[in-house]
Amino acid sequence: MxxxxxxxxxxxxxxxxxxxxxxxxxxxxxxxxxxxxxxxxxxxxxxxxxxxxxxxxxxxxxxxxxxxxxxxxxxxxxxxxxxxxxxxxxxxGFVMMHEHIFYSMPFENWFSVGQMSFTFPRLYLAGGVTSMRTAGSIEPETDLNLKKWIEAGKMTGPRMDVTSPFIEREGYDIAELGFVSSPEEVRKMVQFWADRGVTSFKVYNHITREDLKVCVEEAHKLGLKVTGHLCSVTYQEASEIGIDNLEHGFMVSSDFLEDKQVDFCDPFRSREAIRALEEDSPEMKSLIDLLIKNQTAITTTPVVFEPYTDHEMIPGGGEEALATQVLERIKSQYDRMQGRDSSVHVQFKKDLKWLKQFHDKGGHLMAGTDPTGAGRTVAGYANQRTLEILVENGFSLGEAIKICSLNGAIYLGMEExxxxxxxxxxxxxxxxxxxxxxxxxxxxxxxxxxxxxxxxxxxxxxxxxxxxxxxx
The missing domain is CATH 2.30.40.10 (Urease, subunit C, domain 1)
Structure with missing residues (x-):
């Protein structure tokens, strides 16, 4: 109508x-x-x-x-x-906490991303997102300009809490990432981007514990927060250091790798360890209790993992948004991968159950989409699908909406x-x-x-x- x-x-x-x-x-x-x-x-x-x-x-x-x-x-x-x-x-309106203004654009065997300066802000707002945090920027100056233009009424989109470029050490061959080589570089990076106007910081897979410590200290001096997609540093280590937020639920936790090397990322073995963990694992319960005690928030991003579970090709029905050549590439990949690895589906479901435990015990749980991965997570459509996933996996409707709205606002200090x-x-x-x-x-x-x-x-x-x- x-x-x-x-x-x-x-x-x-x-x-x-x-x-x-x-x-x-x-x-x-x-x-x-x-x-x-x-x-x-x-x-x-x-x-x-x-x-x-x-x-x-x-x-x-x-x-x-x-x-x-x-x-x-x-x-x-x-x-x-x-x-x-x-x-x-x-x-x-949704207050979503792991968003990007970029999208996966691989080339041959290279993983790459491209800035979606004009399509993504509109899509986020269309999907109900009125406020969002960019959990890592590849073009931070662009993101800061978009934020300013949206606030001025010159451009259509949600309010933006702009995050720094990824704070990362060399480890992945991703052309769009910059790399630091010392904690002192981390310190300078925090100071520089805070002066430029970012309001959050994002640490990534291969940082050291000392890198994280410096990042947290410097950001907190300025009243700003730090989030992380971690691997080399465990959730327990990061929580004890004082990180404010952990990304991707428990899907990327390296805490359960028995012989884990200090400050070293082994994503494949970490993933195997988390998949092998029992749903009622006392080790997971202990980690959950620690995170709650330290007031470490978690952002879940189920929609970026769901495409690997034999679900709809573009979660939320976002096929119509994609350029023809992009859709053709994704469909070809989807047809080849469809239903191959049932263990991914098991891990996906376990993660949501662990997050429900974290939430029910009083943990601060938020939600986001992370439109990267295999290119099958599209802004706006994915935000709506995130709400659906939470309700389909044991959260009440009221709980799911709060996770996607008020909890994000509280974290950003916008709840008033x-x-x-x-x-x-x-x-x-x-x-x-x-x-x-x-x-x-x-x-x-x-x-x-x-x-x-x-x-x-x-x-x-x-x-x-x-x-x-x-x-x-």
Missing amino acids: SFKYLITVSFALFWILTLHAQSYTEQVKRFIAVDTNSVAITDVKIIDGTGNAPLSGQTVLFSEGVITEIGENIKIPEETLIIDGTGKTLIP NTGSLEKGKWADMILIDGDLEDDIRNIRKTEIVFKKGTGFDSAKLFESVKGKVGLN
Whole structure:
């Protein structure tokens, strides 16, 4: 159903309403469906992002981009735009924590990535992401410019917490990575990129414990945080050093490799060790307890691993976004790999069960997509699929939404403004044409994504970049 049938107004000449203080260029305005001072979404089911049970028949009123009332029998002021929410679900905008503005673009036997400066910001917003952290940048200056242009209303996309370039020692042949050779270089790197405006730091597979210690010390002096995709350093070592966040759940943990060498990454044997670990392993329970004690957060990225489990080719249905030649390459790989390794599926399921244990014990669990891997993880589509995966693997709907929204906002220090549907917070919301309680895959029927009260047409955003991912 089109928006013109969803929206009713109190006055025939309603379009004279004053626009928000935020100004937008014509390039951005073409995606805006709602941009008025006062809006009410009526008779809608809300799942507020705090973990509370869903509430039906609610009205959400927001003005000047801020939620002013939520509840039943709310008096709606005159000259308010009314959106009929009957049969629909309203949830907080996603705050996703392992995103990139780049995408896998391998060449022959080389792994490589390419910057998607224009397609990915639109796709993230189309998929419901109103705030995001780039968990590692390959073009940090580009990412900082995108952040600035989005904030200025010159470009369409979510708010961005921009992460540094990968802090890494030489070990992988990836052309887009820079490499450090000493802890002193790490110190200088943190200082340089903090001065340039990044707000998070990302350490990678082959760093040393001393590298990490210096990175954490320097970042924390500046009130900034450090996350890591680790291998040479174990989760236990990183947590004791004071890292703030660990990426990819437990999928990349090297803690269970019995004869692990200090400061050395052996990803293949580490992967074998984690696959061999029993689901009720006391060693895993001990690690979980340690991470919770040290307040080390975890970001799960199940959607980047799911394609290896004989699931849909592009999780979330993102085939339509890909350039023709990219889709052909991926389909060829998918047909060759399909269903070959059942152990990957077992590991995928175990990781989600361990993450549920971590969450249920009080661990701070967040979510992201990591659109890299085999090129089958596409921004926007993957964010919606992430919510589906969590619900399909034992998390309640309320828990899954909180993991994808409020938990990220808390980590970024934004919880006073976003992450949940509460009076006084920004109107960052996703309006879905369907009931998520009936079918979690209704998340793919997102209609409007509100970012601080401005409503963006999800379908138009998706449509605008069809066939363009892999080009830019």
